[in-house]
Each structure stands twice: as C-alpha cells, then as structure tokens.
Amino acid sequence: MNIPEDFRYQSAWEDFRNATDYFIECLRNNSAHLLYGCVKNIFIDIPDENPVYNKIIITEVSSLIEEVLDSSYDKYDLENFLKNRYSDNEIHQKDIEDILNIVDKKYQYIVENIIDDEMIKRYFFKENTILSKLSSIKTDINKYIIDNGEEVKYALIKMSVNDKLPNFAYSRQMAGLTDSSGRTLEFVCDMNDLAYLIEQLELIKKKLR
Secondary structure (H helix, E strand, C coil): CCCCCCCCCCCCHHHHHHHHHHHHHHHHCCCCEEEEEECEEEEEECCCCCHHHHHHHHHHHHHHHHHHHHCCCCHHHHHHHHHHHHHCCCCCHHHHHHHHHHHHHHHHHHHHHCCCHHHHHHHHHHHHCCCCEEEEEEEEEEEEECCCCCEEEEEEEEEEEECCCCCCCCCHHHHHHHHHCCEEEEEEECHHHHHHHHHHHHHHHHHHC
16 A cells, blocks of 8 residues: 555554554653643643654644544545545555545544543633643753852743644644744743742642642
C-alpha cells in the first residue's frame, strides 16, 4: 500500500495502536500531559524516550483527538485528497479504500480509548470562553554581576496570551502569526520569586480539585 508523503496519517495500524497505548500509559503515570486551549487547541507534552511513538502521538493522535472533540472528522475530504494523489499517480486506486479504512480504525480507537466526558467538558469550556488563553511561555536564564563581582542568576520569563490558538491544521507560519497577535507579559524573577510563584500555583491547583 502506497501512502502520499504529505498525508498526515502515515503510520501502520499496529504502530499507531502501540503509540496510542503508550501515550495512555504516560497519561496515567503523569509523565505526559494533554492540554486543551493551552498553547494550542490540543497540546501534548510527552517525554523524549520513544521518538517513533512520539511522532505518531504529536502528528496523528493529537489531530484525531481534536477532530473527535470538534466533530470535524471528514472522510469525504480525506477521500478527495487521496483521489487527487491518485490522479497525480502517487498512489493506486486500491490504496484509497485501504488508507481510509485504516484512518477510520484509528479514529474509532481514539474515541473508544481516550475520549471521555471530562475531556469533552474541559475542551468545550476552553473553546467557548471569551477569556484569553496561554499561547506560549519562554524563559531565558541570565546573570547579573553585582559590585563585588559576584554573579546573581535570574530568569527572564515571557508569557503570551491569545483569544485564538492554532490547531493541528495550522502551518507553522500561521501558528506564528496567531501567536504574534496576542498580548505578552515579560518579567524577571530569582530563585526565591520562583519558590513563591510555585507555592501560589500549588494553592490554585488545590482549589481546582
């Protein structure tokens, strides 16, 4: 079976299932994070221990999760895309049906094994809120030299918020434009400041439980 190089759902079924199961296990042991309306519509942070699985998780699993939650999964659109590739002699006629069947199988696996009511509620709150959402956080570690020549380390933290976040369909260029239209807060802090901020965030976390 031939698959177009620019087709999102490249992985073989067994690889996809194994990658999805690996991601679910990482979520259970809190080594991975699945966020909604934070940095991107669907943002996944996962350890770098398995680059093959991670690529499938970031490109395929995340987009299918978003398509399930958005009810935007369009088999006809995928079919038209593949028919165009058939017209360009990139794939065979039989490949179209085989590829669509595999993508359908992947979609159903996400529905049955990842999506739940809590996820749906959290996603739709972020989608429908008129409040801004965190779109990026960047840090730089710098040094300040005081009068006696000693160095004092500090962190420069830059946080951006935006009303609209990029989804899996955005190109990198579009995502950059979306981020640049937001509002940015930049501040410095040392170790003691960070300890205080972490304490405050932990208090907020407790109140949300």
